[in-house]
Amino acid sequence: MTFGFLSPLYTAVSWIIVQFHSLYSNVFRFDPDGGWAWGLSIASMVVVIRICLIPLFVKQIKATRAMQAIQPKMKAIQERYKNDRQRQSEEMMKLYKEAGTNPFSSCLPILVQAPFFTALYGVLAKVAKGHDIGVIHGDLLLSAGKAHIFGAPLSATFVSSGETSVKIVTAVMIILMSLSQFITQRQLMTKNVDLTVKTPFMQQQKMLMYVFPVMFAVMGINFPVGVLVYWLTTNVWSMGQQLVVIHNNPTPGSKAFQHRQERLKKAGRLRPDGTEIKGALWGMLPPSKAAIEEAASAAAVVEESVRASRQQPRRQTKAQRQQGGAAQVTEEAPAEPAEDAVPAESGAEPAAKQTAAKAGGPKQGTRQQPKRGGQRPKKKS
Incomplete structure (x- = not known):
């Protein structure tokens, strides 16, 4: 054939x-x-x-x-x-x-x-x-x-079999198959995705997290038991493989990456630039003691330089404050105005009024009557 x-x-x-x-x-x-x-x-x-x-x-x-x-x-x-x-x-x-x-x-x-x-x-x-x-x-x-x-033939399916025991076995395998698919996709979305970037790619992955398990469950009712064994084994392998990747090589910016950096820092296997100190055989063996000590000394130097750079501006600011305070003490205080001093404008106004009174001008507050046209002034007797 x-x-x-x-x-x-x-x-x-x-x-x-x-x-x-x-x-x-x-x-x-x-x-x-x-x-x-x-x-x-x-x-x-x-x-x-x-x-x-x-x-x-x-x-x-x-x-x-x-x-x-x-x-x-x-x-x-x-x-x-x-x-x-x-x-x-x-x-x-x-x-x-x-x-x-x-x-x-x-x-x-x-x-x-x-x-x-x-x-x-x-x-x-x-x-x-x-x-x-x-x-x-x-x-x-x-x-x-x-x-x-478990009493179910390799050729039996959920749909074709009329025995209750076979339906139970196939139903359990279908549920496990779909559940393992969901767990694998969920751990990828929750632990191994860069949270600093929001992209349509993340939305697609989130949608597939629910679509794939449902799709496998619908198709699974027509799968023979032998094929269900295949899919279940594949999903379990994928889940374990994904866990290894998340633990050892997570996506930068993800939660798993942050946890990995913390683990490496506690173990003294993290360089100042954030890279890992790997051992022999492509990192399968732990790094040597000399490499760890060298990384620790480099980290100490970087930390000391950062601390010094933070303290230096504070000292300069304190000195500037002391210098500014001394200058303020020696500076002369401005003269305060006398209480009985009269402003120039207020003193000029009464003088103008007195001049106007001597000249025979109208008194302030009186209203002049307009002269009637054509009227002669009266003669004095």
């Missing part, structure tokens, strides 16, 4: 499952037809594939962080050139080139993983239906068909 260009992957995946089944059956003495032998074989095969894909996972993390870091600049370019699509595209490509990333960099590892997971899903689906695939055929296929996990 041919499977097109995925045929080599189907063969490789089925071969790995058979090898682990032989290991658990012959070495660990599990029942060859039992669910534990086949279930652990599926889980072990998932672990092997995920270990091989660790370099791609690391590359995906770096690409995702780079895209997250340039989100504010991308938004600014979109706002600035919202009416010029061509100029906007040119500026975006220039930004990607400067940052050394692009949107496809974070998606490329997922695309590379897709054929492996598709082949794995295809093998499990064919085995669950009793069809030959790869190196699983004949007695091995019959053995896989007899395998049960």
